[in-house]
Amino acid sequence: MTPSTDLNIPLFERAKALIPGGVNSPVRAFKAVGGTPRFIKRAQGAYFWDANDQRFIDYIGSWGPMILGHGHPAVLDAVQKAALEGFSFGAPTEREVELAEEILGLVPSMEMIRLVSSGTEAGMSAIRLARGATGRSKFIKFEGCYHGHADSLLVKAGSGLATFGNATSAGVPPEVVQHTLVLEYNNVAQLEEAFALHGKELACVMIEPIAGNMNLVRASVPFMKRCRELCTEYGALLVLDEVMTGFRVALGSAQSVYAKAIPGFKPDITVLGKVIGGGMPLAAFGGPRAIMEHLAPLGAVYQAGTLSGNPVATACGLATLREIKKPGFFDALSARTRSLVDGLSAAAAAEGVPFSADCEGGMFGFFLLPELPQNYAQVLKTDNARFNTLFHGLLDRGVYIAPALYEAGFVSSAHTADDIDATVAAAREVFKTL
Numbered sequence: 001m002t003p004s005t006d007l008n009i010p011l012f013e014r015a016k017a018l019i020p021g022g023v024n025s026p027v028r029a030f031k032a033v034g035g036t037p038r039f040i041k042r043a044q045g046a047y048f049w050d051a052n053d054q055r056f057i058d059y060i061g062s063w064g065p066m067i068l069g070h071g072h073p074a075v076l077d078a079v080q081k082a083a084l085e086g087f088s089f090g091a092p093t094e095r096e097v098e099l100a101e102e103i104l105g106l107v108p109s110m111e112m113i114r115l116v117s118s119g120t121e122a123g124m125s126a127i128r129l130a131r132g133a134t135g136r137s138k139f140i141k142f143e144g145c146y147h148g149h150a151d152s153l154l155v156k157a158g159s160g161l162a163t164f165g166n167a168t169s170a171g172v173p174p175e176v177v178q179h180t181l182v183l184e185y186n187n188v189a190q191l192e193e194a195f196a197l198h199g200k201e202l203a204c205v206m207i208e209p210i211a212g213n214m215n216l217v218r219a220s221v222p223f224m225k226r227c228r229e230l231c232t233e234y235g236a237l238l239v240l241d242e243v244m245t246g247f248r249v250a251l252g253s254a255q256s257v258y259a260k261a262i263p264g265f266k267p268d269i270t271v272l273g274k275v276i277g278g279g280m281p282l283a284a285f286g287g288p289r290a291i292m293e294h295l296a297p298l299g300a301v302y303q304a305g306t307l308s309g310n311p312v313a314t315a316c317g318l319a320t321l322r323e324i325k326k327p328g329f330f331d332a333l334s335a336r337t338r339s340l341v342d343g344l345s346a347a348a349a350a351e352g353v354p355f356s357a358d359c360e361g362g363m364f365g366f367f368l369l370p371e372l373p374q375n376y377a378q379v380l381k382t383d384n385a386r387f388n389t390l391f392h393g394l395l396d397r398g399v400y401i402a403p404a405l406y407e408a409g410f411v412s413s414a415h416t417a418d419d420i421d422a423t424v425a426a427a428r429e430v431f432k433t434l
């Protein structure tokens, strides 16, 4: 397509004049990979179409929520009915109770839940709750994990374990991040050292169990086990950020995957988002009654939201959860995702491209590295230029993966074996050029 016929270009120009960078969330701007972002007009099933009516196989699924693909009939029906009944009341509804029952029935570590509108809000509120419930200020997070953009979470490691973090964003005062300790993911020795130094002052450890914001890196079983043990020993809370993994990697979320390897494993607080809204703004955090009762109006930890538990969003989330609960859903989704990862790995091997990949449920990640990285520093060893060639090669062939190498990918139940085959064939062509 020549620039004069690419309709995304004038749209991007219009957007840039009005919206910083032309986007309402930075990664959409294609800054990492270069080129013009595609403006999406519509979507159906596993596909979406851009301003030129070019079709793409969608592997970002709105960054995770679209686990049923786009426009699933049962979800559309629920949303249309809910919209006719009213958009927002600012008063309780039965559907919020139904969604709470549905989620708590699937994730037994939670006895109570609070619904909010975004993962950022949920993560920020979970930290406040952990601090309020323990009466402590400090907390641990890990390099490469993303928990939304609350001030105290936009932090990179300081120098050494005695110094706390440095803000990664302008506008975040040093005082606000002075209680955030940033450690290396999957580093048991460092975690133990940090607890020995600060354990009694820690409100919580917050972690993405299967990190999806440094592509895909799993917390090792021994690491997760030590997180749990040390939190229990020192009276800190273990906060699992399952905004991405929740109802995406398994029906019981990532905590059910770890509970298979660590008997009795459960977090104190779970943070959810993405899939539970099915594409509408909806997120949540929950845990045992004794912790959740610290929240207003019962307790002293304040938290509120005008659109929290929105009636249209809850209808969308409920309809989505009811579909993924059906017998065999996750087996089929996992097998499809596995076939993509295996196909890509075989194609890379055939073309002699260093490649490693992993998946769980409907979430996958791959690296142009010979071995799967275990932490953020190892992820950074990926060659950006080669990734960008791969990204644009796939995009030109109608395959849309995340426009940044730090992002996981997502397969939906609408992706067919033919979609996977077409994707692998496209990748093999691009691998030849790497």
Ligand SMILES: *Cc1c(COP(=O)(O)O)cnc(C)c1O
Binding pocket: 117, 118, 119, 120, 121, 123, 146, 147, 148, 149, 208, 212, 213, 241, 242, 243, 244, 273, 274, 283
């Ligand atoms: C997406 C994400 C968030 C932030 O959610 P938003 O709805 O974008 O605010 C938080 N944590 C994790 C693990 C995420 O993947």
